[in-house]
Amino acid sequence: MTVPAPPPAAPPPQLVRSPLSDGEWHRLHPLTPLLRGGLFLLVVIGIVFSNLRDRLLYVFLPWLAPGVGDEVVEWEEMGGDPVDFVIANNLYVVAALTVLAVLIILVAIFYTSWRFHTFRITEDDVEVRSGILFRTQRRAPLDRVQGVNLTRPMIARLLGMAKLEVVGAGMSANVKLEYLSTANAEAVRADILRLASGRRLADPAAPGGAQRPASRTAALGLTVSRELTGIIEGSEAPVGEPESVVHIPLGRLVASHILSMSTVGLFFAIVAIVIGVTQGVTWMLFGFVPAIIGFGAYWVRSIFKSLRYSIAPTPDGVRITYGLTTTITEILPPGRVHAVEITQPIMWRPAGWWTIRINRLTGRSASDGSNDDFTTVLPVGAVADVERVLRLVQPAMTDDERALVVQQGMFGPTAADAFTNTPRRAWWIRPLSYRRNGFLLTEDELLMRRGVVWRKIVILPLARLQSFGLYQGPLDRLSGVTNGRAHVVQGPVTPFLAAIDRDVALRLFDDVARASVRAAQSDRTHRWAQDEMDAGIPVPPVAPPAAPPAAPVAPVAPPVAQPAAPAIPPAAPAAPPAEPTEHRA
Amino acid sequence: MTNSPEMIPDSNPASRATDDQASFERLVEPKSENRLVLEGGVWHQISPKYVTVQLISHGSFLAIVVAATLVLALVLHLQWVWIVGGVLAVIQIWTLAILPRQARAIGYRLREDDLVFRRGILWQRFVAVPYGRMQLIDITHGPLDRGFGIAQLKFVTAAAATGVVIPGLAQSTAETLRDHLIEVAESRRTGL
Numbered sequence: 083m084t085v086p087a088p089p090p091a092a093p094p095p096q097l098v099r100s101p102l103s104d105g106e107w108h109r110l111h112p113l114t115p116l117l118r119g120g121l122f123l124l125v126v127i128g129i130v131f132s133n134l135r136d137r138l139l140y141v142f143l144p145w146l147a148p149g150v151g152d153e154v155v156e157w158e159e160m161g162g163d164p165v166d167f168v169i170a171n172n173l174y175v176v177a178a179l180t181v182l183a184v185l186i187i188l189v190a191i192f193y194t195s196w197r198f199h200t201f202r203i204t205e206d207d208v209e210v211r212s213g214i215l216f217r218t219q220r221r222a223p224l225d226r227v228q229g230v231n232l233t234r235p236m237i238a239r240l241l242g243m244a245k246l247e248v249v250g251a252g253m254s255a256n257v258k259l260e261y262l263s264t265a266n267a268e269a270v271r272a273d274i275l276r277l278a279s280g281r282r283l284a285d286p287a288a289p290g291g292a293q294r295p296a297s298r299t300a301a302l303g304l305t306v307s308r309e310l311t312g313i314i315e316g317s318e319a320p321v322g323e324p325e326s327v328v329h330i331p332l333g334r335l336v337a338s339h340i341l342s343m344s345t346v347g348l349f350f351a352i353v354a355i356v357i358g359v360t361q362g363v364t365w366m367l368f369g370f371v372p373a374i375i376g377f378g379a380y381w382v383r384s385i386f387k388s389l390r391y392s393i394a395p396t397p398d399g400v401r402i403t404y405g406l407t408t409t410i411t412e413i414l415p416p417g418r419v420h421a422v423e424i425t426q427p428i429m430w431r432p433a434g435w436w437t438i439r440i441n442r443l444t445g446r447s448a449s450d451g452s453n454d455d456f457t458t459v460l461p462v463g464a465v466a467d468v469e470r471v472l473r474l475v476q477p478a479m480t481d482d483e484r485a486l487v488v489q490q491g492m493f494g495p496t497a498a499d500a501f502t503n504t505p506r507r508a509w510w511i512r513p514l515s516y517r518r519n520g521f522l523l524t525e526d527e528l529l530m531r532r533g534v535v536w537r538k539i540v541i542l543p544l545a546r547l548q549s550f551g552l553y554q555g556p557l558d559r560l561s562g563v564t565n566g567r568a569h570v571v572q573g574p575v576t577p578f579l580a581a582i583d584r585d586v587a588l589r590l591f592d593d594v595a596r597a598s599v600r601a602a603q604s605d606r607t608h609r610w611a612q613d614e615m616d617a618g619i620p621v622p623p624v625a626p627p628a629a630p631p632a633a634p635v636a637p638v639a640p641p642v643a644q645p646a647a648p649a650i651p652p653a654a655p656a657a658p659p660a661e662p663t664e665h666r667a
Numbered sequence: 668m669t670n671s672p673e674m675i676p677d678s679n680p681a682s683r684a685t686d687d688q689a690s691f692e693r694l695v696e697p698k699s700e701n702r703l704v705l706e707g708g709v710w711h712q713i714s715p716k717y718v719t720v721q722l723i724s725h726g727s728f729l730a731i732v733v734a735a736t737l738v739l740a741l742v743l744h745l746q747w748v749w750i751v752g753g754v755l756a757v758i759q760i761w762t763l764a765i766l767p768r769q770a771r772a773i774g775y776r777l778r779e780d781d782l783v784f785r786r787g788i789l790w791q792r793f794v795a796v797p798y799g800r801m802q803l804i805d806i807t808h809g810p811l812d813r814g815f816g817i818a819q820l821k822f823v824t825a826a827a828a829t830g831v832v833i834p835g836l837a838q839s840t841a842e843t844l845r846d847h848l849i850e851v852a853e854s855r856r857t858g859l
Contacts, residue, residue, distance in 0.1 A: 251825065443825070545857075548826035549796035554703050556789050562701040569794075569826035584701050591705075595795040599780040602799055602857035 091205040093277050100269035102262070103203035103277075107211070110199055114261045115192035117238050123188065201259055208248050208257050208274060222250050222257045224278040225608045228443045229399070230271045231412035231456070234264065239409070246271055249412075251443040275398035275413060280609025326392030326403075327470040328463055334435070335388055338462035339381055341429040348377055388461040393471060397611075400474045402456055412456050417607020418442055419475050421568075422541040423575040424468055424492060431537075435462045436492065438471055441573025457574050465492070476541060478526055486522075491531050491539035494518060501531055504581040508561040511581040521566070521579055523593055526601055528568060530579045540577045542568050544601035550594045552587055559584075566590065690714050690837070695771040695788055703791045705783065710774035716815040717835020718770045722763060724811060729759040775833055780855065782822065782848070784831045794831055799855035800824045804845045808838065820844060 092105025102108045168177045191214075199212040209221045229249040238244065244267040245260035262270065339345075351373060358366040392403045399415035421441040430436070438460035460471045465488060472484055479487075490496055495503065495518055503520035504512055512519045515534040522529040528547070530540040547568055554564040564587045568577040582590070691712040696702055736752025739745045768788060776783040781797045805821035812818060818841040822831040836844065 548800050548824040549794055549829040549831070551792060551794040551829075552703055553793075554701075554791040559697060559699045559701045559791075564703060567828065569824070569828040571825050572827055584703070588703065588705070591793065591795060595778075595781050595783075595797065599797045599799070599855075602797060603855070605857060 093203065093205045093273070097276055098203075098273040100266060100273050102266055102270050103273040105202060105204045107200040107202045110196065110201070110259060111243055111261045111263055111266075112196070113241055113243060114199070115189075115196045117241070117243065117261055118192075123185075201257075203270065203273060203277070205277060210257050210259065220257055222248055222255070224274065225280065226251055227274065227278045227415065228418050229412050229414045229456070230274055231410055232267055232271055233410045234408065236407045239264075244268075248274060249444060256444075271413065272398075275415065278415065278609075279398055279611035326394045327474065328391075328393055328460065328467045330388065330391055330462060332389070334433075334462060335385055337433070338430065338435055339385055341427075341433070343427065343429070344377065344380075346429075348374075391461055393459060393474060395474055399610075400459075402459060404456075410456075414442070414456070414475075415607070416477060416610045417543075417545065417605065419543065420546040420570045421543075421573065421575040421577055422472070422475055424472075424487070424539045424541075426492070426537040428535045430462070434464055436460070436465065436468050437462055438468060438475070439574045440475060441570050441575045443571050468492070472541075476527075476543065478543070479541075483524055483527070487529065487539060487541065491522075491529055491541075492537065494531060495520075501529070502582070502586055505561075505563065505583045508558075508563040508581045508583075511558070511561065511563065516581065519579070519581060521582065521590065523590060523597065525597075528577075528594060530566075530568070530577055532579060540575060542570065542577055544594070544598040545605035545607070546570065547594070547598045547601075550591065550598070552591055554584070563587075568594075690840075691771050693771065694774055695768050697788055697791065703785075703793050705776070705785075705793070708776050708778065710776055710785070712774050713770060713833065713835035714817050714837050714840075715770075716817050716837075718767050720811050720815050720817060720835070721766050721770070725759055725763050725766070729756060729763070732756050732759065770835065773834065775831075777847075782831065784822075784833065794829060796822060796824060796829055796831055797855070797857075798848065798851045799857040800829075801848060801852040804848055806841050806845055817841075822848065 093103060095104070098104065168174065194214055195212070198214050198217075199210075201208070201210045203209075206225075207221045207223055209219065211217065211219045227248055228251050231247050231249065233245040233247065234243075235245070238261055242264050243261040244264045245258065246262055246267045247259075248257040250256055259267070259270070261267075351370070355366045355370045386406045387404055389406045390403060390409060392401075394401045396413060399413045399418070401411060401413050403409060403411045419440050419442055423439050424436055425439070426436045437458065439458050440456075442456070444456075459475055460467060463471065469484060469488060472479065472487065476484075486500060490500055494501065499520075501520035501522045503518065504516040506516070509516045512532075515532060518534055518537075519532045521531070526544055528542040528544060530538075530542070532538050532540075547570060549569040551567045551569060552564050553567060558564055558581065561581070562584045563581040564584050566579045566582055566587055570577060691714075694710050694712065696704075732752055732755045736748050736756070739748040740752070769786075772788045772791075773786045775785070778795075780799075781795045784792075784794045784796070786792055802823045802825055805823060806818050807821070808818040816838050817835050818838045819832060819834040820836055820841045822829070822833075824831075833844075
């Protein structure tokens with residue numbers, strides 16, 4: 083139970099590692115204005131320079147641009163150009179001063195906006211304040227966090243900085259902290275996830291804010307000493323990068339891109355253009371070149387993006403990394419996956435490759451181009467990879483269910499098919515795939531299997547299902563079948579199933595309604611670690627390979643730090659039986 | 668999944684005591700044996716005033732289309748207008764013709780844990796939304812709706828595809844239904 087008092091409680095110091103997440107307001111990294119505004123300024127200067135290149139050459143290095151002089155004279159005759167005015171009236175000093183003044187004002191603005199841009203992390207929220215004239219304050223409750231991602235664009239990366247984005251649910255609902263130093267960003271992310279997980283402290287007598295440090299240095303000191311004594315809790319995220327469960331060889335990555343429909347499209351385009359050109363329609367060549375360039379760029383970009391792909395379990399969710407130059411790391415807490423689709427395009431079938439995409443709440447605005455970053459959780463992989471990724475994104479599935487998904491869902495129908503398929507009489511609705519087109523309702527998931535050419539299997543966790551609909555048109559009615567559609571949050575997966583037997587579908591309608599209500603009520607993933615603490619299970623569901631036991635002695639702890647150790651009890655799972663779900667609604 | 672009346676004491680729009688809360692009495696369904704049917708429970712229906720409002724708005728649009736077509740074609744001698752105006756007018760007349768039956772096919776049922784919404788005759792649609800999935804409820808009424816005392820209620824979930832929009836509810840019904848839905852959603856609150 084949180085106290086609804088106006089000053090929000092600082093997070094319990096035992097739960098946070100970073101001095102930045104102590105419940106106080108903090109500024110972002112001092113180099114932020116350089117990265118956010120400085121680059122913009124550079125671009126503006128670049129544009130100005132490239133437009134005035136000839137002119138500047140003529141003014142400063144006239145012997146290098148002999149031909150430009152005539153043009154300048156022409157321009158001068160036309161009049162009205164400020165550069166001409168400056169040149170004509172010898173106002174170089176004034177012009178330089180003006181430029182300098184503008185620069186100073188811009189720098190001042192960037193500096194002030196940096197001063198005013200602050201954030202804090204309290205026990206229940208992440209808050210960001212920004213703006214000079216128009217102040218905005220955004221507060222995101224931690225139990226609604228859909229994920230935390232850490233982006234390191236090329237330039238920021240060189241400076242050792244990273245952008246942290248707390249993903250919320252809703253249009254443009256993300257809270258961005260840009261930029262922090264990489265180490266801080268990592269620590270803050272870990273803190274946010276730890277706080278969001280609802281993990282309770284072993285000792286109820288250590289309330290947050292009881293020993294609030296007076297200053298930042300004190301906080302830092304506290305954190306450092308805490309780190310040194312290093313006895314917090316067992317389920318600490320492994321230091322360093324967790325091992326990825328899937329490795330995509332470069333060859334497979336490139337081949338998977340070559341074996342795609344866009345390559346087929348490109349092939350046909352080339353054929354069309356060759357025919358066109360040989361028939362004398364030479365202008366087709368001109369449309370072709372930009373198309374090739376565009377395709378090549380897309381191709382290279384998507385391969386580059388997948389080059390450093392890795393997916394690994396952490397105590398606080400699945401960690402997915404992408405990107406070669408700009409790395410994006412996202413931790414997806416449990417229960418944030420709304421739909422999973424395993425697909426195999428026809429051209430990948432000989433190689434036995436599959437891809438996995440998910441629906442999730444991104445919290446980005448629709449205009450944001452990087453929308454689909456984390457919807458592909460497996461760009462290309464063999465069956466074993468699919469199984470491993472599935473284990474991460476759907477940890478609640480049992481091994482039997484996973485085997486079922488692989489054997490029957492991906493490759494089915496087999497003998498003794500568990501799925502309920504399209505009845506024979508409705509074969510004409512799905513002439514190719516009617517034997518495969520079906521569904522299966524298990525305890526916690528609804529599986530939809532379809533497609534023969536593009537094999538697809540959709541896994542819908544019932545706890546995330548928003549609603550379920552039946553749709554029947556006149557032709558369906560003629561065959562006594564109906565279509566089913568599960569409504570989930572927006573994403574690349576559209577869970578639609580055509581032509582299910584009408585009686586079966588009506589039964590499914592009721593079953594899904596009942597099962598999804600039950601699943602949603604028993605779902606506790608918005609505070610994913612709380613139940614385990616309450617139940618006294620110290621190990622998180624996604625068992626990390628290297629979760630250290632709750633040892634009272636930290637490996638780095640020098641002997642002098644030992645006497646301080648008993649002050650904070652080790653992370654015994656003897657959690658108080660706190661009310662499991664007392665949250666703000 | 669029967670619908671116990673004591674579960675929904677005040678949200679039942681079938682309290683047809685007053686005249687302005689009257690709703691349709693009988694649901695229009697496809698004749699085929701294979702139509703979608705839910706066993707048990709009562710389908711609540713919408714107010715007949717919805718048809719009136721829709722007839723007025725579509726009818727006036729039709730009148731404008733016809734008038735504009737006539738003016739452009741006969742006065743300004745633009746011959747192509749006949750095609751555009753004709754197509755629009757045919758669509759409008761068709762809409763007007765099927766409107767009364769369509770309105771009778773709209774229904775909703777308040778089950779213990781979820782709301783079931785149905786609409787459509789030729790293209791039937793059944794949607795079940797657990798109450799706990801509610802993100803917000805929208806009630807909208809335009810000027811014409813206000814004149815007739817009806818409103819449209821929209822049940823919004825995190826999925827855009829849910830699309831539960833109940834038009835033509837008597838205003839008081841819409842409000843009690845909204846309050847009831849929010850109340851039951853509160854007691855069944857779940858995560859996203």
